[in-house]
Amino acid sequence: MLTYLLWFAIVSLTLCVAGLTSYLLFLAAVYYAKDERPPYYYPPEKSFAVIIPAHNEGAHLSQTIGSLKSCLYPEELFCIFVIADNCTDNTSEVAVSCGANCLVREEVTLRGKNNALRWGLERIDLEKFDAVAIIDADTTVEPNFLEVLNDYFCAGHRAIQVPYRIRGEENTPFGILQEVGNTAENLLFYGGRRRLGLSTFLRGNGMGFSRELLEEFPFNERSVVEDLEYTARLLDSGEKIEFAIETGVIARTPPNLKGSFSQRIRWASGTFGVYFRHIPRFLWKGIFQKRRDLLEVTLGFLTLSRPLLLYLSLILASSALLFLPAALSLPFLVLNLLSIFLLISYLLLAIPFEKQKKKALRSFLMAPFFGFYLGIVQLLALVGFNKGRWVRTARE
Numbered sequence: 001m002l003t004y005l006l007w008f009a010i011v012s013l014t015l016c017v018a019g020l021t022s023y024l025l026f027l028a029a030v031y032y033a034k035d036e037r038p039p040y041y042y043p044p045e046k047s048f049a050v051i052i053p054a055h056n057e058g059a060h061l062s063q064t065i066g067s068l069k070s071c072l073y074p075e076e077l078f079c080i081f082v083i084a085d086n087c088t089d090n091t092s093e094v095a096v097s098c099g100a101n102c103l104v105r106e107e108v109t110l111r112g113k114n115n116a117l118r119w120g121l122e123r124i125d126l127e128k129f130d131a132v133a134i135i136d137a138d139t140t141v142e143p144n145f146l147e148v149l150n151d152y153f154c155a156g157h158r159a160i161q162v163p164y165r166i167r168g169e170e171n172t173p174f175g176i177l178q179e180v181g182n183t184a185e186n187l188l189f190y191g192g193r194r195r196l197g198l199s200t201f202l203r204g205n206g207m208g209f210s211r212e213l214l215e216e217f218p219f220n221e222r223s224v225v226e227d228l229e230y231t232a233r234l235l236d237s238g239e240k241i242e243f244a245i246e247t248g249v250i251a252r253t254p255p256n257l258k259g260s261f262s263q264r265i266r267w268a269s270g271t272f273g274v275y276f277r278h279i280p281r282f283l284w285k286g287i288f289q290k291r292r293d294l295l296e297v298t299l300g301f302l303t304l305s306r307p308l309l310l311y312l313s314l315i316l317a318s319s320a321l322l323f324l325p326a327a328l329s330l331p332f333l334v335l336n337l338l339s340i341f342l343l344i345s346y347l348l349l350a351i352p353f354e355k356q357k358k359k360a361l362r363s364f365l366m367a368p369f370f371g372f373y374l375g376i377v378q379l380l381a382l383v384g385f386n387k388g389r390w391v392r393t394a395r396e
Contacts, residue, residue, distance in 0.1 A: 006323055014316045014332050014339075020303050021313075021342040027192030028184075028349050034195040039246050040151035046130040048078040048146055052100070053116040054137035058090040060252065065098040067140035073147050081124055082137070085116035091137075113204070114226035121219050126211050136205045139251045148247040149208045159234055159241040160208035161200050163190070163248035171359075173366040178253055178260075180360050181306075184350035186248075189303075194243040198296060199235055201304075202227040206249035213239070225270025228304075232278040235297050236285075261377070268381035271305055306343060307374035313339040 050068055054061060061082065068080055082095035084104045095102040105119050117134065126132065131153050135141060145162065152160050163186040166179060190200045204227035209219075217237065221229040234241060253260070279298055286295035303309070317336035320329055347364075354360040 007325070007328070010316060010319045010324060011328065011332060013312065014320065014335055017309055017312050017316065018335050018339050020299070020309055021339045021346075023299055024189070024303055024306070024346050025342050027196075028188040028346055029192075030195050031188050031192040032349075036195065036245070040155045042151050042154035044074050044077055044147070044150055046077070046150045046153045047128070048131050048133050048149070049124055049126060049129040050078055050080045050133045050135065050146075051083065051117070051120055051124070052080065052095075052135055052137050053083045053085055053113050053120065054087070054091050054095070055085045055111075055113075055116070056087050056089045056091060057137035058087075058094045060138045061091060061094045062098050064135070064137055064139055065095070065100050068135075068145075069099070070143060071141065071146045072143050073150070078133075078146055079129070081120065083116045083120040085113075086111055112224060114221050114223060117226065118220055118222075121214065126214065129211060131208055131210050132214060134205070134207045134209075135249055136251055139205055139249045141206075141249050142247045145206075145247045145249065148244050151246075152242055152244050153208070153210055157240075157242040158210040158213040159202075159239055160244050161190075161202050161241055162206040162208075162244045164203045164205045165248050165250045166253040167250050173363040174370060175253065176356065176360055176363040177367060177370050180347055180350050180354060180363070183353050184347055186245075187353055188346065188350060190243050191245060193300070194245060198300075199240045199293075200243035201300065202231045202234075202241060205251055208244075223270055223273060224266050225274060228270065228274050232274060232282075236278075236282070236294070238293075264374070264377045265381055268305065268377055272381055274301065305378070306346070307371065308378050310340065310343050310371060311375050311378060313337075313343070 052061070052064060057064075065080060065082075068078075069075075071078075080100040082091070082100045082102045084092040084095065084102055086106060086108055087104075092102045092104050103120055103123055105116060107115070107119070110119075121132070131149065133146065133149060148162070149160060164182075165186065166182045193200055204225075207227070213234075217230075217234060217239075219226075219230060221233075223229040231241065279301060282291075282294040282298045282301075285291045286293075286298065313336045317333055317340070320332040320336060324332055344367075351357055351360045
């Protein structure tokens, strides 16, 4: 009996992973093949509260505020708020000297971006603004950032995510691989979803919300992946999150594996938590309440962790070879190897959009080592390492 259950698990998981990797390639093909819709154009109208949660970001904050002040948007229509969250450096002084409003928060038992945002939103008089934009303190925005958000809000959208790009401080294979993965995320995944008319997912940086949306769905997420939790709540209620591909935000990325460790552990453990909390409910509603949109969201959520899909394929390929009967062993070994090939192809499809195409291709020589590192991160996240704990990402 246990043998048959093991066979069933290997076969069913292999089919699921193959389906998810095929879905990724389908989205990439849509981005390549389907034309982009015409952009919106509206005169400046909406007023914005731009919120920057910051913990010990004095070294980078002036550049962030400077990029906002350089936006091609009337100064009287936006106001910058920095939430200095349990800072021990000069973050608040830098914020004030750069002309931003600074809210100082000192609650050492409730650390983290999610708590800082909730605290800040409760203290800012949102009645004075039409919308809220949220960016990280180590981020620069493109000059048309507020202009594009205005266009989307004027067109009737209530929740917006812009492309979240990264900029490596060092020209290393690790940094280049991160940029390729980020390009695939922005263009092939979210860009493909946009061209199909599907909702995007919030990414924590470069988000925009109308005041009416925040009044209807107050931001009170307590997870370390507050963006994904809020995404689940909005999509469950039937809201659509629009992907504003015409602009973007650019964040500094850690220069090495050590610097990115805490960040990736936080993302991975938070993503697994979202899986366990929301996917069963989405499947139930999708099947029994005929919410087909939630079935598609489930597909999207399950493809968020490409390293997990890769490692599942490797494990399932070995399991097919070792445990399945001869009649099934070879077909399911080949199917898992095909899933691995599709995942690699998905990343390679992002290279034509990179500025340094040759370096991006050469960086794939380091992919096995990077993949091993990501596998360790996924394993630690699964067993609950640093679960629920916020640790500042080291960027120096």
